Structure formats: C-alpha cells, structure tokens
Amino acid sequence: MAMNSAARMAGIEPFHVMELMAQAQALEAQGREIVHMEVGEPDFPTPQPVIEAAQRFLAGGHVHYTNALGIAPLREAIAGFYATRYGIAVNPARIVVTAGASGALLLALGALITPGDEWLLTDPGYPCNRHFMRFCEGVPRALAVDATTNFQPTAAQVGAGWTARTRGLLVASPANPTGTLIEPAQLAALWQTVQERGGTLIVDEIYHGLTYGFDARTALELSDDIIVINSFSKYFGMTGWRLGWLVVPPNLVRNVEKLAQNLYIAPSTVAQHAALAAFTPATLALCEARRAEFQARRDLLLPGLRRLGFDIATEPKGAFYIYAEIAGLDTDSYRLAGRLLNEAGVAATPGLDFGNNAPSRHMRFAYTTGAAQLARGLERMTSLFGRQ
Ligand SMILES: Cc1ncc(COP(=O)(O)O)c(C=O)c1O
Structure with missing residues (x-):
C-alpha cells in the first residue's frame, strides 16, 4: 500500500544547494579541489574549553535527561551574558535552552500559531522559517525586501502587509542570506507597528557576536514582550x-x-554542560579572535566580488554571508552556480534557496573558509569571467 504523506509536505521544500553540494562532492571524489563558499557554518573547531568541559562531564558518566527548559546553571550563565554583553537584566526563568535556534523557532512558533494564522517574514530570508510556519499549519506571508532597505522590512511594509489574520512578524538581524542588520530605530518602529496590531514580534539574533566594527543591540532592550532567538552555533562555533x-x-x-x-x-545534556564553558573569558577571547578573522575575510571577499562584476549595493555588516546580485555575469544564478562549480571549482549558493524574490538574480557567498581559499576562489572566478 502506498504511504500517503501529509498535505503540508507539499509546501516543505528541500535545500536546493544540497544538489550542488552533492555535485561538488562528486567532483572532489574525482580529485578536483573545490573552494567552498556555500557552507553556512563556521569552519573553526569547537573552542577547546568547551571540549574540555564536555570531556569532564562525560568522565562522570551521569548523562541523564535534564529539565525541559535546560539546566539552571546554563540559563543563569546566559542571563549573565545578557548582563555583561548588552548591559540588560534578563530573568533566567524566561530563558529556555533549546536544540539550536531551530528548536527555539519551532517551540516559539508551535506555542503561538493557531492553524490559519498568518505570519510575516522576509524574502529573501532563512528558508526554514516558512517551513516551520507551514509545519505549525500557519500561513507564511513574504515581505519582499531588497538592497534599498538593507534587505530588512520597513514599518510601512509591515503595516501594509498586515491583514485581519496576521498574528506576527519574524525577522533576523543580522540576517541570512544577506548579512544585513535592522537599525535600532527601525526595530523600534517595527515593534510599534506589530504592537499596535496586537501581534507578536520574534527577532532571530543567531548571528549576534558576528558583527564587524560594532556590537549589535538586542531586541530585549526594547521590550520583555519581544521573543528572542539565539544559538551556540555561529558565534560560539x-x-x-x-x-x-x-x-x-x-x-x-x-x-x-x-x-x-x-x-x-x-x-542534549552533554551539550548543555559543555556550553557552560562558552561564557568563560578563555572561550570569549577565542570567539573574538575568530570574529576578527571573519571580518578580515569579508573585507577580502566583498571588494573581490565587486571587482568581478557582482553588484553588492549594501555592505553586509554581520554574519558570514554576502548576497550578491549577479548583474551582467549571467541571467540565471542557478546556472551561474553550476558554471562556477564545474568551470572554476567554486561552490556558492544560488538565490533559489532563500525565497521567490528575484532568486535568479542573486547568489550567496559564505566566507566560512580561510582567506587563502577565498583568494583562490576569486582568482579562479576572475579567469572564468575573463574567458567569457
Ligand atoms: C537565520 C538562522 N536562524 C536559525 C538557524 C538555525 O541554526 P541552529 O539550529 O544551528 O542554531 C540558522 C542556521 O543557519 C540561521 O541562518
């Protein structure tokens, strides 16, 4: 008997970049050397103090379930991080430790969405968000954003997009795939717009710590009623x-x-005990050094891509992504991604993965590989485009 999948599965798409990654792996298996600029995670290993904390915990052998909200010392350590980094008091009772920002997004949306509720989110944006909403039987409504507003929504846009069925707005700052932030005044205006309509605002701050030349401010400064997402994945590697x-x-x-x-x-119990070491001075010093390395990589890749003819109107100030308009280089970013991979040995992500707003005109380059590799990737693209 054929298995019948849930109707919602039709709205949940795979990551298209996986196909390209499979192709990249096939090329590597044939001995080709590929420069990876498609990867959305830091290339650095887990900070050593975190590994040691995990090893000490494992040596005790008591790896059992914890409280669903997370272990108290970790919730307190996160609250301590808000105090020292942002200068704000957050009651640890409001902090919920989760299985990544992914788990946090699912819990928040699962606790908030009634079937049929509409939620606003940006296009381009992190692709899982609309799928999380769909999974909760909500209706994601895309706000098309572009370089004129730093790829972030304006209050006017949110007001215009809000309907009687809209219940909330989900934004990320810095954002994936664009690396752009929401300025504090703009966030305050967004919050006011959402509040006036009785809605909920979720701000994904997963790329906090990875901002270059300044520290991002948390949305929690504005109100205790804003829901904030964060993770050990990116800044803490x-x-x-x-x-x-x-x-x-x-x-x-x-x-x-x-x-x-x-x-x-x-x-995960082991992960929670390991993460206690994330907030120690030794780990934070390491994370700050890595942040400087990411900034240096961005400062290499950004002008390099521009010289090649990519159009990057707004400077990405955070995360480790550059969202580039392919301008005159090709008319289809998916095809260009294939050419870059096959002809230049450079893997990057076509816009298709991030929504329906001009995806064929954009590509995401991640600087999650070392400066020497990035320079090699730029050289190879230079010779590819030079041959056109
Ligand atoms: C904007 C954004 N939110 C959430 C996530 C999920 O991250 P994790 O579950 O590893 O914390 C990612 C991962 O790339 C992301 O880019």
Missing part, C-alpha cells in the same frame, strides 16, 4: 552540538516548556 536558546515573556514559558517536554524531553 558549536553547530554540531545542537544547542541554542529562546527568551520569552513570562506568560509563554509554561506553554513552551510543555511543548519541549513532549517534542524532545530536553536539549
């Missing part, structure tokens, strides 16, 4: 540990806790 967190208003904690208990019982 801990993608594979699957650990993040969510800050929610007090009245949402219980529902989020119930969902976490039922969906996965608790976040």
Whole structure:
C-alpha cells in the first residue's frame, strides 16, 4: 500500500544547494579541489574549553535527561551574558535552552500559531522559517525586501502587509542570506507597528557576536514582550552540538516548556554542560579572535566580488554571508552556480534557496573558509569571467 504523506509536505521544500553540494562532492571524489563558499557554518573547531568541559562531564558518566527548559546553571550563565554583553537584566526563568535556534523557532512558533494564522517574514530570508510556519499549519506571508532597505522590512511594509489574520512578524538581524542588520530605530518602529496590531514580534539574533566594527543591540532592550532567538552555533562555533536558546515573556514559558517536554524531553545534556564553558573569558577571547578573522575575510571577499562584476549595493555588516546580485555575469544564478562549480571549482549558493524574490538574480557567498581559499576562489572566478 502506498504511504500517503501529509498535505503540508507539499509546501516543505528541500535545500536546493544540497544538489550542488552533492555535485561538488562528486567532483572532489574525482580529485578536483573545490573552494567552498556555500557552507553556512563556521569552519573553526569547537573552542577547546568547551571540549574540555564536555570531556569532564562525560568522565562522570551521569548523562541523564535534564529539565525541559535546560539546566539552571546554563540559563543563569546566559542571563549573565545578557548582563555583561548588552548591559540588560534578563530573568533566567524566561530563558529556555533549546536544540539550536531551530528548536527555539519551532517551540516559539508551535506555542503561538493557531492553524490559519498568518505570519510575516522576509524574502529573501532563512528558508526554514516558512517551513516551520507551514509545519505549525500557519500561513507564511513574504515581505519582499531588497538592497534599498538593507534587505530588512520597513514599518510601512509591515503595516501594509498586515491583514485581519496576521498574528506576527519574524525577522533576523543580522540576517541570512544577506548579512544585513535592522537599525535600532527601525526595530523600534517595527515593534510599534506589530504592537499596535496586537501581534507578536520574534527577532532571530543567531548571528549576534558576528558583527564587524560594532556590537549589535538586542531586541530585549526594547521590550520583555519581544521573543528572542539565539544559538551556540555561529558565534560560539558549536553547530554540531545542537544547542541554542529562546527568551520569552513570562506568560509563554509554561506553554513552551510543555511543548519541549513532549517534542524532545530536553536539549542534549552533554551539550548543555559543555556550553557552560562558552561564557568563560578563555572561550570569549577565542570567539573574538575568530570574529576578527571573519571580518578580515569579508573585507577580502566583498571588494573581490565587486571587482568581478557582482553588484553588492549594501555592505553586509554581520554574519558570514554576502548576497550578491549577479548583474551582467549571467541571467540565471542557478546556472551561474553550476558554471562556477564545474568551470572554476567554486561552490556558492544560488538565490533559489532563500525565497521567490528575484532568486535568479542573486547568489550567496559564505566566507566560512580561510582567506587563502577565498583568494583562490576569486582568482579562479576572475579567469572564468575573463574567458567569457
Ligand atoms: C537565520 C538562522 N536562524 C536559525 C538557524 C538555525 O541554526 P541552529 O539550529 O544551528 O542554531 C540558522 C542556521 O543557519 C540561521 O541562518
């Protein structure tokens, strides 16, 4: 008997870049050397103090379930991080440790969405967001954003896009795939617009710490009613540990806790104990050095791509992505991605993965590989385009 999939599965798409990655791997298997600029995670290893904390914890052998909201010392350490980094007091009771920002987004949306609710989000944007909403039987509504507004929505756009069924807005700052931020005044205007309509604002701050030349401010400064997402994946370089967190208003904690208990019982115990070492001076010093390295890479790749003919109207100030308009280089970014891979040995992500707003005109380049590799990638693209 054929298995019938849920209707919602029709709206949940795969990552198109996976196809390109498979091609890249096939080329590598044939001995080709590929410069990887498609990868959305830091290339650095887990900070050593974090590894040692995990090893010490494992040596004790007591690896059991934890509280669904996370272990108290970690929730307190995260609150301490808000105090020292941002100068704001966050009650640890509002901090929920999750299985990555992915788990945090699912818990928040799962606790908030009633089937049929509409939520606003940006296009281009992080592709999983619309799928999370769909999974919760909500209706994602895209706001098309472009370089004229730093690829971030304006209050006017949110107001115009809001309908009687809209319940909230989800934004990321810095954002994936564009690396652009929402200025504090703009965030305040967005929050006011959402609040006036009785909606909920979720701000994904997963790329905080990876901003260049300045520190981003958290949306929690504006209000305790804003929901904030964060993660150990990017700034702390801990993608594979699957650990993040969510800050929610007090009245949402219980529902989020119930969902976490039922969906996965608790976040990884080893990862939580390891993450206690993330906030130590030694780890933070390492993360800051890596941040400087990411900035140097951006400062190499950005002018390099521009020299090649890519159009990057707004300077990305955070994350590790450059979202480039392919301008005169090709008319189809998916085809260009294939050419870059096959003819120049450079892997990058076509716009297709990030939404439906002019995807064929854009590509995302990630500087998650060393400066020497980036320089090699630029050289190879220079000779490819020189041959055109
Ligand atoms: C904007 C954004 N949010 C959330 C995530 C999920 O990250 P994780 O679950 O590893 O914390 C990512 C990963 O790339 C992302 O780019």
